[in-house]
Amino acid sequence: MVLxxxxxxxxHFFLKESRVxxxxxxxxxxxxxxxxGVAGESGCGKTTTALSIMRMLPPAGKIVKGEIYLEGIDLLKKNKEEMRQTKWKELSYIFQYAMNAFNPVMTVGEQIxxxxxxxxxxxSKSGKKEAWKKVKESFEIVGLDPDRSKNYPHEFSGGMRQRAIIAMAMACDPKLLIADEPVTALDVIVEKKILKLLREIQTKYDLGIMFITHDLSVIAESCDEVAIMYAGKLVExxxxxTIFHKGAHPYTRMLIRSFPSILGECKRIEPISGIPPDLANPPLGCRFHPRCPIATKECKEEIPPFEQFSTSRHQVACFHAGESIA
Ligand SMILES: Nc1ncnc2c1ncn2[C@@H]1O[C@H](COP(=O)(O)OP(=O)(O)OP(=O)(O)O)[C@@H](O)[C@H]1O
Ligand SMILES: [Mg+2]
Known part of the structure; x- marks a missing residue:
């Protein structure tokens, strides 16, 4: 069921001299x-996509086109108050760099x-009591001792703080959780534990999760579906x-080759040469064409449509989808 x-x-971001x-x-x-899982190089628009869904863009950012439906209701048609009600209750967000988001002078439980x-x-008094009951429950959900809710953020390790952030995101029983690079600041062991935890929570509460990362190996282990972004566009x-074994867009294939041991094989890592384009002045046609080894004249002139490829849930935006990149 689509959530x-x-x-x-x-x-787009409307700056003084340009539009990004x-x-x-x-x-x-x-x-x-x-x-x-949503993956792509730094600056490809992952956070901006998430902030658009949450309607939390910075002032220069404007949604210039599109619709965003949560259980069939268009979030872009909601007024400020309706959106305030939706946020955290139905739609929850773990900010990129959220580990440092706790206020150091309040206990973690007070903040949740x-x-x-x-x-x-x-x-009201009963409202506060009810809230604290929920705080303790949410600590339990994420595997933290509920008594630790009385501690200050500096008394938590990095992994514990990350769990507390997830507890905060889960506290109002959301239907959808958007996690923006929730694990990049952690070491690999803690990272795996946090991902396992997210998977457990998702199964238990039948939650939909949008998990943003630039690390494909994380996605391979933890996601059901994968979206690959390049320079503000969804490419696959x-x-x-399907994405890891039969990825059809040259960028997807090159991105997979640029990460170590996603499939457990011993392979040479091949970095993608070149840099992503300036989004204030993106290339015409396919935005990947300047870095693509199989780009043709058509790719330089026309924007490839985002079309169904091998199965009904597999879509690719490439005139040469599935062709060998050697
Ligand atoms: N407040 C802003 N003002 C102007 N441009 C912005 C702003 N925030 C983001 N951008 C631009 O929008 C584009 C997309 O940025 P975004 O932060 O969404 O990328 P990202 O994929 O989340 O990157 P990362 O992996 O580094 O977090 C980039 O070109 C970025 O420079
Ligand atoms: Mg980001």
Missing amino acids: LEVKNLST RAVDDVCFTVEKGKIL AEVIIEKQDTN VGDAS
Whole structure:
């Protein structure tokens, strides 16, 4: 069942001298009870996509086109108050760099309780008691001792802080969780534990998760579906095994080759030469064509449509999808 549907989303940043086309005509869905991994190089528009869904863009950022449906309701048609009600209750977000987001002078539990109380729209004694009950429950969900909710952020290790961030995101029982690079600041062992935890939570609560990372090896282990972004565009979407074994876009294939041991094989790492384009002045045609080994005249002149490829859930935007890149 489709939980989130993003249709033809374009978000641009309007700067003094230029317009940065950070997200351009992006379409994807997140299914209930599934994890969608979103990957791509730094600056390709992952965070901007997430912030557009949350309606939390910085002032220069504007959604110039598109629709975003959560369980069939267009989030872009909601007014501020309606969106405030939706946020955290139905739609929850773990910010990139969220590990440092806790206020150092309040206990972790107080900060989570504050979010819950705001959503309850009551500051009564029973409301507070109810909120603290939820804080303790959410600590249990993420495998933290509920008594630790009385501790300050500096009394938590990095992994514990990450769990507490997830507890905060889960505190209002959301339907969809967007996690923006939640594990990049952690060492590999903690990272794996956190991912395992997200998977457990997702299974238990039938949650939809949009999991953003630039690390493909993380996605290979933890996601059901994968979306690959390049320079503000979605270039390929499919189930994880299709993407990793039968990825059809040259960028997807090159990205996979540029990471070590995703499939457990001993292979040479091949970095992608060149750099992503300036999104204030993106190349005409396919945005990947200047770095693509099989680009032709057509790729330089026309934007490839995002079309169904091998299966109904596999879509690719490439005139040469599936062709060998040698
Ligand atoms: N506040 C802003 N003002 C102007 N441009 C911005 C702003 N935020 C992001 N951008 C630009 O939008 C584009 C997409 O950025 P975004 O942060 O969404 O990328 P990302 O894929 O999340 O990157 P990373 O992996 O580094 O987090 C980049 O070109 C970036 O420079
Ligand atoms: Mg980002």
